Amino acid sequence: MSAVLTGRVIAAFGRQYLARLEDGSELACLTRGKKSEVVCGDLVEIQPTGDASAENGAQGVIERIAPRRSLLHRSDAFREKLIAANVTQIIVVVAAEPSFSDELLARCLVAAQDQKLAVLIVLNKCDLAGAAAAARRRLMPYSAIGYRVLELSAKQDVAALRPLLQGHTSVLVGQSGMGKSTLINALLPDAQAATREISSALDSG
Ligand SMILES: Nc1nc2c(ncn2[C@@H]2O[C@H](COP(=O)(O)OP(=O)(O)OP(=O)(O)O)[C@@H](O)[C@H]2O)c(=O)[nH]1
Ligand SMILES: [Mg+2]
The missing domain is CATH 3.40.50.300 (P-loop containing nucleotide triphosphate hydrolases)
Structure with a gap:
């Protein structure tokens, strides 16, 4: 499995998210499970799926949300x-x-x-x-x-x-x-x- 990435959620569409990674690139992500606590602005850890074979072409799964400042x-x-x-x-x-x-x-x-x-x-x-x-x-x-x-x-x-x-x-x-x-x-x-x-x-x- 590839290494975990970190990024910031910059857009949310239901359970689908767009994250901007540290190198400036953007990655389409999903969360596990039905109910998502992820919100725009969250700093997250993302497990890349490696290819776009995941549901809805997502390239990563959000595994963790960092503590929020607000x-x-x-x-x-x-x-x-x-x-x-x-x-x-x-x-x-x-x-x-x-x-x-x-x-x-x-x-x-x-x-x-x-x-x-x-x-x-x-x-x-x-x-x-x-x-x-x-x-x-x-x-x-x-x-x-x-x-x-x-x-x-x-x-x-x-x-x-x-x-x-x-x-x-x-x-x-x-x-x-x-x-x-x-x-x-x-x-x-x-x-x-x-x-x-x-x-x-x-x-x-
Ligand atoms: N005269 C004038 N009209 C403006 C100005 N800024 C925005 N408008 C007009 O005000 C209307 C509403 O602007 P929007 O930017 O769509 O307002 P909004 O706050 O995004 O509205 P929602 O998306 O519905 O929440 C549009 O017709 C704009 O063209 C301004 O500086 N002067
Ligand atoms: Mg508007």
Whole structure:
């Protein structure tokens, strides 16, 4: 049997995963058993299958998950859904319009506090001047208690965000229509496919 590989899970599709290995290559993986605890961001040990003969063409089996620095999940009274592991920063994306939910923003801040993560609030669509002014006022209480609010327009220029990503593993969260995908595509022009996956995982519910 070939040696165990280590990598980071960069995409999850049900029980199938894509892992990036230390050499930068990507490997399609499965887990053993029906129920999987593996989540995007996990650092994992992978047993290579050697060829693509495994179920669904997977090239490896995830054998072990390393201890997590953080774990984000969403839960209600009935079930819990894991979102991402080993994140160090939550970027909450709100927009000038449509109007954003204070409750969702507050819940994200609580989750960040709980997991001891850095937080950045991005106010997107600042090209819409009138609506942006109103949203800016609504965000004042958050900046007043110390949260950093970055204003930008994902459609025009995302350069101001780049330095704030340095040294962090960040997750973008926010309601539908706030501009998360637009932001990701502006930051990572090649990431379109993976972006849609992550976005839909975060947005469900
Ligand atoms: N005017 C303006 N529109 C924007 C900007 N960024 C995004 N939009 C628009 O806002 C809409 C929603 O953007 P998305 O990036 O799809 O939003 P999302 O947060 O990914 O939404 P979900 O995937 O549904 O969660 C699209 O029509 C974008 O073109 C911006 O900076 N300015
Ligand atoms: Mg999206």
